[in-house]
Amino acid sequence: MKWTANLEQFPYPFKGPTYRYSNNSIPMHTPISVEITSDYKKEMLLKRNLLTHHPERCYQSLPHTMTGQWEIVELVIDHLAAHYPNQFLVKKRNSTWIFTNNILDEKVEFVFGDDKSLPCEPLAFISHHVQEDLILMMQRDGDLYLDAGQLCFPANWSLAFNLGMKFKSIHHPIPGFKEEGLDDRILQFLMRLDAGNPWERLNWSLMAGDRMDTSLETFDQWGQLRKQVTKENAGKLVHIRVEVQKLFRLPRTNSILFTIHTHLLPLEQLAANSEWLQQFYEILSELPSHIADYKGISLYKDAVLDYLEKQLERVRAT
DSSP, X not given: OOOOOOTXXXXXXXXXXXXXXXXXXXXOSSOOSOOOOTTHHHHHHHHHHHHHHOHHHHEEEOGGGHHHHXXXXXXXXXXXXHHOTTTEEEEEETTEEEEEETXXXXXXXXXXXXXXXXXXOHHHHXXXXXXXXXXXXXXXXXXXXXXXXXXXXXXXXXXXXXXXXXXXXXXXXXXXXXXXXXXXXXXXXXXXXXXXXXXXXXXXEEEEXXXXXXOXXXXXXXXXGGGGOOTTTHHHHEEEEEEEEEXXXXXXXTEEEEEEEEEEEEHHHHTTSHHHHHHHHXXXXXXXXXXXXXXXXXXXXXXXXXXXXXXXXXXXXX
């Protein structure tokens, strides 16, 4: 399945010639939790198929999360209706809501707060209408816990494995995260998030292939492509994968909604922007081995560098 790539809209993640792990969150200029792109129909088809056939790895929740789930439904539906009024509509009559998705030609009536009025849990319901993965982090005992989530497009992690874990435990595998004190600083940053003041950040990796679902459970289906990258095929085969991650404090439950919108761009299209090409070549050339290893780049890093260098030579020759 090919994804529509628009260089002007692609969330290019780099600011300088080097990359290190950091809390690169910034305040959101437009406080919207989700975004509708030209790939909406294709991604919703894929997402719904995954939720139907692989619910154990794509959706998890704990019983005490229902109030937080309804908060997410309210936030996301209000954002859709406000920012995409031609595509989404909501009519509210007391507790009775009628939600219309004009893109998919669907209309759903439910009683807000009544779990039995929906065919599935509230978080699962709204997940069927947005491209983003949705994670609910609940705050208690001076910590944050991953207590519910819909995760169809993970970058090499497992929702089922991480369910109920504390924030630091989830991020423990990241090299240097604990040793450099990032785990504590970012946790404290998240704990201080205010309702009405959302933040966003970009996270990146490289992907051999254009598969969106790169869960740990499916590694045998996509991991082998890393061994097939050459300098000749890197432009088409290797994609830069960028996650737009947004953080919203939910005022009633004091929980945090973490939305993740995944974008893929083949290297041959990234190379069409000469500034990006030069900068990414510098970043990848200098990238420390422990970061390359964790991001799964090491097996084909040299092949990608050879490809990028060849593209740079072409640019200089013109």
